[in-house]
Amino acid sequence: MTATPSPLPVPPRLATPTGPRGADQPWWNTQLGSAMPFSRYERSGTRLPHLLTDRTWPSKSLARAPLWASVDLRDGNQALRDPMDIRRKKAMFDLLVRMGFKDIEVGYPSASHADFSFVRxxxxxxxxxxxxxxxxxxxxRPELIDRTFEAIDGADxxxxxxxxxxxxxxxxxxxxxxxxxxxxxxxxxxxHVARCADATKGTRLRFQYSPETFNVTEPEFVLRLSNTVAALWDASPDRPVTLNLPTTVETDSPNVFADQVEWMHRNLDNRRSVILSVHPHNDRGTAVASAELAIMAGAERIEGTLFGNGERTGNVCLATLALNLFSQGVDPQLDFSDIDGIRRTVEFANQLPVPPRHPYVGDLVHTAFSGTHQDAIAKGLAAIGRRAAEAGTPAATVPWNVPYLPIDPKDVGRTYESVVRVNSQSGKGGVAHVLNTAYGLDLPRAMRVELGRRVQRAADHGGGELTSRALHALFAEExxxxxxxxxxxxEFRTTPGAVGVTLDALVVLANGEERRLTAGGADAATAFAAALTGIGITVQRPELTEHPLPDTVGTRFAAYARVTVDGTVYHGVGIADDAERARLTAVASAVNRAHG
Known part of the structure; x- marks a missing residue:
């Protein structure tokens, strides 16, 4: 027997907080002051020359997709322990094009021979x-600018x-x-960029300017720089300059960045000649929020990477931003219909795994283990099915509204098989959902409760997840x-009578003896229950439901019986090639459970 591993000890360097509570801390908050050196870090407050008292972004919403600008091949690549070779770069580039990206930063050609070669x-x-x-x-730097123009020689x-x-x-x-x-x-x-551009023949050139560390720069200084550079490049509505505002290291809450962007949006010279872009990093874990608020504040373009790879905690995740729009009924103008295929390519290019809880793409993001969540999801999916049937349309065209699932997993190439998975936290609804989706079994409510208890015991004993195959094995055993x-x-035969039917059945008893039983009843199941009294089994009030089970070679039937055997209620299941045999087998199953 394998020994249970000892739990890890509490890290010995931890210092449990014992300091004074905050001056304004309510009585119900019993947290104590920590020994963390928080006084080393200053609260930044606002980084605007004056407070925006008439900000407009809080009352806006996201109504259309911004211009998506992928920096996977530059910013993402330079953050990799093992930078991409040409093969991995090509796979990433082809993926971005296939998904619908129109603005792709393909490299930093003055930084390495590999980047220069890829651009060529x-x-x-x-x-x-x-x-x-x-x-x-x-x-x-002039020499690096020269090398960059050398790399793009001959580009359209x-x-x-x-x-x-x-x-x-x-x-x-x-x-x-x-x-x-x-x-x-x-x-x-x-x-120098302008002079190099004038000397470049046959290439339609535009320019982008990034005042790196924008978010911690004095706003009036960065505004002056931006206006000066745009003017030097003769920015115009038909040849706009992209002004990109990076949160190079994220230092403030997203609302501060939104105020900074709105202030720039309002105060830029010749605003119609500027494409206002943002480049959020994720040091505070709020890059997605920063990007969304920045768009509300006037930005029109977002730089980021698929799934957020980048220096330190990464760039903003463009997949999350795009699918957030999708989940609100806005066309993301990118295709995510095979999100697992996208992930595989990105993981190949980056040589980094995407975490299982990463929004939209992680293995577990559409998965519920909790019993209450499973029950709600199962009922939501059933409601979608009913609405589709009532409307006579495919379920994929019905407006999506399912608890705990912001989007339909099938819309991004997933199936429902992984939506509900069962472990010790799961409930009867989850068990029933898995058996239904994987095997077509639609258990009555009372049987779900009964089987749920059996599954709970097995999950508690095993301590891990139960696959659909394991659940079906427990169902079959039961x-x-x-x-x-x-x-x-x-075998059996029914003969219709004036009222009801007469049943003639051949059964095999536990000792191997065969007995022929005959009785009448309103239907075959009632007649079978009456016939069982002939071998000393008292069965009363059989209640049955059944449904077809589509099979690769035809149609089978599943029947569920609820009967009283010797004064106690039991459930049974029968699966057979015809509905009548399935019903009688279900009654026999309940009897066997009563005497098992």
Missing amino acids: TLIEQDLVPDDVTMSVFTPA RAVVHLCHATACLWREVVFAMTAGEVEEMAVRAAR YLEFDRPRLVLK
């Missing part, structure tokens, strides 16, 4: 569709993405520059398979 491969092999624009990233169209940090901390610690010197650097780099059955129905 896309151009020389004509792999970029006509309606897809590739962008290439460059820092604000491209966006050159100029980026440098602007925040005070970076200016002082990283660059050792004043604000004025950083502004001069930005102007020199923007002019209702279909008996080591020493009291009786087995071998």
Whole structure:
């Protein structure tokens, strides 16, 4: 017998909070002050030159998809322990195109030979569709800008993405520059980009500017930089500049970022000549919220990665954002109809697993183990089926409204088989749902309760999840398979009478003896119950339901009996090629359980 492993000890360095409670802490909150060095970290407050008292974003909602900009091949790639080779990059690029992305940052060609070679491969092999624009990233250094333009030579169209940090901390610690010197650097780099573009023939070029660390930069300084760069690049409505606002390291709650974006949106010069973009990171775990509020605040474009890969805690997850829109009836303008196939490609390219609880794509996101959740889901799916039947339309066209499931798993290529899974936390509804979806068995309510108790004992004993096959085995042990059955129905014949039927049945008893029984009744099951008195079995009030079981070679029937045997109620199940035999076998099953 395998020994139960000892639980891990409590980490010895933990210091249980024992400090004073907060001054305004209510009596019902008994938490105590911790020894965590929280005083090292300053509350940032707002990073606006003045508070927005007339912000408009809180009253808005998301009504259409933004321009999705994938940075999987650049920002995502540079965050990998094992950066993508050409084969993995090509798989990711093809996936993004197939899904419908039109704005793809394909690399950082001045950073590595691999990135440079991939950009050249896309151009020389004509792999970029006509309606897809590739962008290439460059820092604000002349020699790196030159290398970037060398990489895109011969492209039909491209966006050159100029980026440098602007925040005070970076200016002082990283660059050792004043604000004025950083502004001069930005102007020199923007002019160098423009000169290189003028010298480039045959390529339709546009430009993007990212004041990296935007969210912790003085707003008026970053506004001045942005307006200056856009003007140097002759931004116009027919050739707009993309202004990308990164939360390079997420430091504030999403509402602060929304205020920052709205302030920029209101105060930018020549606003119609700017595509306002955001690039949220996920250091606080709120990148999705930041991106959604930023769109409400005036942003039109979002940079991120599929499933959120990126430095530290990652970039914003574009799949989550797009499917959030989808779940609210908004066309995401991206295709997620095979989300597991998408995940496999992303995992291959990134060499990183997607967690099982990742929104929409994780293995367990549509799965319920809790009994109350399972019951609600099963009833919701049944309601969808009823509405479809009443309307005479496929279930896939019925408006989706199922408890605990924000979208129909089938719309992203999943099945219902994994929606309800059974362990010790599950209830009768979950057990019944799994048997129904996997085997077509529609158990009556009282039998669900009875079988649920049996499953609960098995789950408590085993300690893990029970598969649909394991559940069916428990069901069969309980209702279909008996080591020493009291009786087995071998054959029968019914003869219609003036009132009801007469039943002639041959049964086999536990000792192997065959007995022929005859009796009449309102129906075959009632007649069978009456006939059993001839062998000393008192069966009263048989109640039966049945339904067809579609099979690969025809149709079978499942019948469920509720009978009183010797004064006690028992349930039984019969499965047979015809409905009448299934009903009589169900009565025999109940008798065998009574005497088992």
